[in-house]
Amino acid sequence: MSRTTQAPKALRGAGNYIDDRFHLAKTGKKQLGKVFPNHWSFMLGEIALYSFIILLVTGVFLTLWFKPSMAEIVYDGSYERLQGVPMSEAYASTLYINFDVRGGMLIRQIHHWAALIFVASMLVHMLRVFFTGAFRKPREINWLIGVALFGLAMIEGLFGYSLPDDLPSGMGVRILQGVMMALPLVGTYVSMFLFGGEFPGEDIIPRLYMLHILLIPGILLALIGAHMLILWHQKHTQYPGKGRSEKQVVGSPMLPAFAVKAGGFFFFVFAVIAGLSAFVQVNPIHLFGPFTPTSITSGLQPDWYMGFMEGSLRIFPNWFDIDVAGYSLPTAVLIPGLVIPGLVFGAMALWPFIEQWLSGDKRHHNVADRPRNAPVRTGMGVVGITFYGLLWLAGANDVLSETFSVSLFATTWFFRIAIIAGPIIGFVVTKRVCLGLQRRDREQLEHGYESGTIQQLPSGEFIEVHRESSEETVHVLESKAPVSRIEVGDVDENGVEAPSARGLMGRLRLRLADWYTRDNVSFEGVDPHSGHHLHHGAHEGGDAHEESRDGAAT
Numbered sequence: 001m002s003r004t005t006q007a008p009k010a011l012r013g014a015g016n017y018i019d020d021r022f023h024l025a026k027t028g029k030k031q032l033g034k035v036f037p038n039h040w041s042f043m044l045g046e047i048a049l050y051s052f053i054i055l056l057v058t059g060v061f062l063t064l065w066f067k068p069s070m071a072e073i074v075y076d077g078s079y080e081r082l083q084g085v086p087m088s089e090a091y092a093s094t095l096y097i098n099f100d101v102r103g104g105m106l107i108r109q110i111h112h113w114a115a116l117i118f119v120a121s122m123l124v125h126m127l128r129v130f131f132t133g134a135f136r137k138p139r140e141i142n143w144l145i146g147v148a149l150f151g152l153a154m155i156e157g158l159f160g161y162s163l164p165d166d167l168p169s170g171m172g173v174r175i176l177q178g179v180m181m182a183l184p185l186v187g188t189y190v191s192m193f194l195f196g197g198e199f200p201g202e203d204i205i206p207r208l209y210m211l212h213i214l215l216i217p218g219i220l221l222a223l224i225g226a227h228m229l230i231l232w233h234q235k236h237t238q239y240p241g242k243g244r245s246e247k248q249v250v251g252s253p254m255l256p257a258f259a260v261k262a263g264g265f266f267f268f269v270f271a272v273i274a275g276l277s278a279f280v281q282v283n284p285i286h287l288f289g290p291f292t293p294t295s296i297t298s299g300l301q302p303d304w305y306m307g308f309m310e311g312s313l314r315i316f317p318n319w320f321d322i323d324v325a326g327y328s329l330p331t332a333v334l335i336p337g338l339v340i341p342g343l344v345f346g347a348m349a350l351w352p353f354i355e356q357w358l359s360g361d362k363r364h365h366n367v368a369d370r371p372r373n374a375p376v377r378t379g380m381g382v383v384g385i386t387f388y389g390l391l392w393l394a395g396a397n398d399v400l401s402e403t404f405s406v407s408l409f410a411t412t413w414f415f416r417i418a419i420i421a422g423p424i425i426g427f428v429v430t431k432r433v434c435l436g437l438q439r440r441d442r443e444q445l446e447h448g449y450e451s452g453t454i455q456q457l458p459s460g461e462f463i464e465v466h467r468e469s470s471e472e473t474v475h476v477l478e479s480k481a482p483v484s485r486i487e488v489g490d491v492d493e494n495g496v497e498a499p500s501a502r503g504l505m506g507r508l509r510l511r512l513a514d515w516y517t518r519d520n521v522s523f524e525g526v527d528p529h530s531g532h533h534l535h536h537g538a539h540e541g542g543d544a545h546e547e548s549r550d551g552a553a554t
Ligand code: HEM
Pocket: 052, 055, 056, 058, 059, 060, 062, 063, 066, 094, 097, 108, 111, 112, 115, 118, 153, 156, 157, 158, 159, 160, 161, 162, 163, 164, 212, 213, 217, 220, 282, 283, 285
């Protein structure tokens, strides 16, 4: 006997009341059945989202006791080792959260760990999007929002790190001021404006506080909202496979499968952050002491996401300063502190448009690329990782020197050379590996996979038996887009428009387009399993739920 479940009367009443006014039932039904593709790499954006929520909640807790004031007091709280020490109210209030507020130290730890994981998950999420080409049309705007989110999150973290006014806080703010002062013409004014006078002054902590708890989180929240709305509207990309096309999305529906999974995953992320916070100490401000402009510590590192800026400043040579009309431009600070980060973020923001410009490809892409099938893009991604990673390591050049007992000058020079050679080597090796994998894919598509079974033919010859790949694998292998090496003025059958050869820019564009596609292995004319020595293999099934990209569930 079957029984239909009905919501309790009161709930139904409330539902009807709302539906009468807002007519949400129809839209709600459609939206709640929305299909989400399943792949572990799509959980990286979720980790960023959940750690952001944890930051908001723990941040509000911290504001209850934190005092954003530079007024000097003499400490007489419960941490005995600092009693009688003059310090700012900001530092004293953070010590108070640590030692006098119940659970205070744990919440500070959670806030800090969540910040570290927030930026890390964002970075890995961004790499996933980059290497799968998920930034291509129609998702360029979401990519740009992402780049803004990444930059803002770094600044938000730096400002949060500066709030407790302990020694590392003040050192971070000092570097920030140094970089600001290097700005041509306006540097000193910008610094005076932010600090309300000479460094450090009394104003900086209240100002950073306002930015940290109100303005930047507000902008982050709005941008994340827009990011999610756009994602919802455009739907997710999906990896190639059986039944997955540019027009169809395959995965689990929002209710119940995806909602339950996402809810559970939130608690998992929270548990990992809380576990780390309970057992692994981060930023023990009570051990560092209050900031005084005359003190400095050695071997101290900033939070990981500021590491690449630190490295950039540490290894850039102090070769020349430029004098323009009586103003000096300190290149050793200006270039590593502003120009290099500007180039890194500029390249990130522009890449989707550069790629579109040189390939002429204006099609919609909903099926993700396999990284090997876009060797130049994948190579450029490795250039970015190597460049960023080396700068990041260079930010710890003193720690590396001490650990490996090499001189500081040797590590500095190692990084100065590696920062140029590393990305070039990275690009060449990656591109070769991608092309090698493409050749292997082509081979597998044509001949099936190597079974490991060796047979001896009557003639005495030994052969390896190849078996047919599953239908799923064939779909994945066949997903490689045709290599578009089109001639000037052409539009190919995929709507890819050829670069124009006119003018200097036109010729440059053609050259780059050629560089982008040259060497790519063509799969055209390859008939699956047309090779010799094949035996039939197993076939796998596809996912259960499908939805067309224009919203109709099937
Ligand atoms: C993306 C968001 C955020 C990031 C990356 C971030 C990061 C940080 C970091 C790294 C610290 C230093 C923690 C420490 O002392 O060990 C900090 C401190 C602080 N944050 Fe945030 N935070 C964020 C959002 C918020 C929000 C939304 C609030 C408040 C509504 C907030 C309130 C505070 C307060 C009051 C402190 C000073 C107390 C302390 O240092 O323990 N934060 N934040």
